[in-house]
Amino acid sequence: MLISNEGGRLMKPMYFPENINWLVCSDFDETFFAHDLSNAEDVKELDDYIALHAKDSNILFGIVSASTIEMIKHCLDIGHFNYYPHFISSNSGTELRYYIDGKEIYDKDYEQELLKRGFSKTTILDVETQLKSEGIPLKIQEPFINAPFSRNYYYKESIPEVDAANFERIRQLASENHLVVNISKCNPLIGDPADHYDVDFFPDSAGKGAIVKYLIRKFKVPAAQTIAFGDSGNDIKMLNAVKHGYLVSNATPEAKKLYPHVAEHTYSKGILTMLTHIIK
Incomplete structure (x- = not known):
């Protein structure tokens, strides 16, 4: 077949x-x-x-x-x-x-x-809102907007010291909300913007x-x-x-x-x- x-x-x-x-x-x-x-x-x-x-x-x-x-x-x-x-x-x-x-x-x-771990996508949205209120804006990656258990963003590079502090805060908020966050340099070869990072949130059991x-x-x-x-x-x-x-x-x-x-x-x-x- x-x-x-x-x-x-x-x-x-x-x-x-x-x-x-x-x-x-x-x-x-x-x-x-x-x-x-x-x-x-x-x-x-x-x-x-x-x-x-x-x-x-x-x-x-x-x-x-x-x-x-x-x-x-x-x-x-x-x-x-x-x-x-x-x-x-x-x-x-x-x-x-x-x-x-x-x-x-x-x-x-x-x-x-x-689902048994009580995950809700609202948790990620709340983290996004909190980061924005602290001056750490994340741009949603549109192809992933309807993913049921995850959410993917872009973060634009700035001064290395500022980026390091912002990444530490992102990881802290993720941990406090039982989320895992992957932060990695974007790869323009796959259509990602240059000078950006991928910031991907998902439940800590995934x-x-x-x-x-x-x-x-x-x-x-x-x-x-x-x-x-x-x-x-x-x-x-x-x-x-x-x-x-x-x-x-x-x-x-x-x-x-x-x-x-x-x-x-x-x-x-x-x-x-x-x-x-x-x-x-």
């Missing part, structure tokens, strides 16, 4: 292993997906590798991204991909969907975990690191057989949540200062090189 993606292009679902030996998670923008669409052969090689080893090595592969599910599906459509991943976690690890036998299945159990830990528990994956890839500061918690975490070599300078393990190559080639080295 084929999955009809945006634009009508058909993508094949991968074999979904019954007993999972390896969990492989990848950030999307500028990690798994190159916005300049320059790496068609590398994408095909990685695509074929994952599809093959999903069956013979019982690999579960998926995307863990700050982007919306609509943005991810659009990029899968315009990229050079032939296969859908086994799962996509969107909106900073607050939503989780599986792709099994050509069908999309939303993980309601994960959603219930977030996020990229939390979704990886949830998948490890859910599918009983051995901790030693967990792998993740990223390119920016908001991927660090995910990389720290697995045994084998790597930045691709095109990662931002900020991310490379925060995390020591960097693949030799960029994008899909970097991912494939590390997978063939780790999974024997």
